Amino acid sequence: MQYAESRDARELPDNEFLADVILGLSQDQKTLSPKYFYDQQGSEYFDEICDLQEYYPYRTELAMLPTVAQDLGNYFTGNAPRGLEIVEFGAGSLRKVGALLRSLQNVRSFTAIDISEAHLISACRVLESQYRELSIHPCVHDFTKPLSLHPSERTRLGFFPGSTIGNFTPQQASVFLRNAGTTLGTGSFLLIGVDTQKPPTILNQAYNDPKGITAKFNKNVLERINRELDGNFKLHNFAHHAFYNETVGRIEMHLRSLKEQQVNIAGHTIEFSRGESIHTENSYKFKPDDFTELARQSGWVKHHLWLDSDKLFAVYLLQYAH
Ligand SMILES: C[S@@+](CC[C@H](N)C(=O)[O-])C[C@H]1O[C@@H](n2cnc3c(N)ncnc32)[C@H](O)[C@@H]1O
Incomplete structure (x- = not known):
């Protein structure tokens, strides 16, 4: 590591x-x-x-991810000739990226960004013991600040689950999305989990x-x-x-x-x-149209939107078109 x-x-x-x-x-x-x-x-x-049990965002998104990952697997087969690099923002305990790693056959490296250093390092060690072929890079960083990654020819897939984007005001979210676009590069993708409005x-x-x-x-x-x-x-x-x-x-x-x-x-x-x-x-909490528009104004185009059957949570695949 x-x-x-x-x-x-x-x-x-x-x-x-x-x-x-x-x-x-x-x-x-x-x-x-x-x-x-x-x-x-x-x-x-x-x-x-x-x-x-009350905290529906976590379990709802986790339950959606195998389907999302299967769809991504189909999309990226043939669309990422030099393999994929996943970059997770606010990685936490890395409980969600496993769903992607199991379905996407061509992931070569994984960068996990988080501010909580000791927790990040131990989560990366566990992941390393499960995916020995994967090159894993913990990155202790405050994601509200710009970040430069090493140059890569691989297709970059950002991953920002947990509706952590909701902790920002819409204006801060837009700054984050633009910074993430600069970090990942033009043409890169972002898979982002966003909580929906509900009773x-x-x-x-x-x-x-x-x-x-x-x-x-x-x-x-x-x-x-x-x-x-x-x-x-x-x-x-x-x-x-x-x-x-x-x-x-x-x-x-x-x-x-x-x-x-x-x-x-x-x-x-x-x-x-x-x-x-x-x-x-x-x-x-975002209505899908409002989040899609926020992303568009921040340089990201919606590729796909997944909603669970109760519309409790949304996962978007965006592409940086700036
Ligand atoms: C709501 S939790 C989500 C954790 C995990 N991604 C999930 O979906 O279950 C937010 C995560 O982002 C990290 N985080 C919060 N603010 C951050 C910041 N400014 N820079 C980097 N990481 C941050 C926290 O340490 C935590 O792991």
């Missing part, structure tokens, strides 16, 4: 996390980027969320599981600040709050202060009034 060349996340200045936290908690609407959920503990909580009851249940795993995942960002930035958040003074905002078509996750309080982070004091919240994540 060889690291991919770019390992920008390792090159971040030590204080970038601190600078983002102080800036985010100084806004009128206090905010923290969802990327900070994901240290080793956060990645493990996310895996637990995926195993919840609020289903959405609200998915982000408010009765076991409280999503709440732990949400609060992990506070624990992380305590661990890494010498913070003194008292977790019992904050409550997980997730709801579907129908006006903008997104789930919002917040951490709500249960009392008036002060928190210290590396010498900075942050004041909270009772009921004030930190906005920690958005999860946008």
Whole structure:
């Protein structure tokens, strides 16, 4: 296993996390980027969320992937003469790429990009033990930033499952899609999983599981600040709050202060009034036509769209035409 060349996340200045936290908690609407959920503990909580019955996006997409992969296998046979290179964004535990690797016969290399370093490396080691012929490259990188990959003559297939694209505002999603196009190159493909709009009851249940795993995942960002930035958040003074905002078509996750309080982070004091919240994540839900249009405006043309029978989740094959 060889690291991919770019390992920008390792090159971040030590204080970038601190600078983002102080800036985010100084806004009128206090905010923290969802990327900070994901240290080793956060990645493990996310895996637990995926195993919840309420969390339909994971199991629905996973169930769709064998069919998607079979269709891709038919399409790429003869269309990728020098073989395929899969590049996964936000790779996590690599539970989904196996469906592609089993159906696509001509995948020569796999680059897995994620910000959660230890988790990424161990997931790549497991994959390596299952696919010994495959050249696997973990790439520790913040995918909100541009990335250059080594030149390749292979056909590149980007893979961005999990509806992680929904964590961006539509404007940020467009920037991501353009950057991904530049990273993968003109003519390359992107297989992307996107959550659909649906009745609020289903959405609200998915982000408010009765076991409280999503709440732990949400609060992990506070624990992380305590661990890494010498913070003194008292977790019992904050409550997980997730709801579907129908006006903008997104789930919002917040951490709500249960009392008036002060928190210290590396010498900075942050004041909270009772009921004030930190906005920690958005999860946008897209109508297929709206997502296709967003992709088109970002340089990507829709090749194919798969929807499950209940229209709970959509998987798109896009091609970068810029
Ligand atoms: C919602 S999880 C999806 C995981 C997996 N792809 C799936 O579909 O089950 C998001 C993944 O993206 C990673 N991630 C989040 N923000 C990131 C960023 N800015 N740069 C790189 N990886 C990021 C997280 O570490 C996590 O593994």
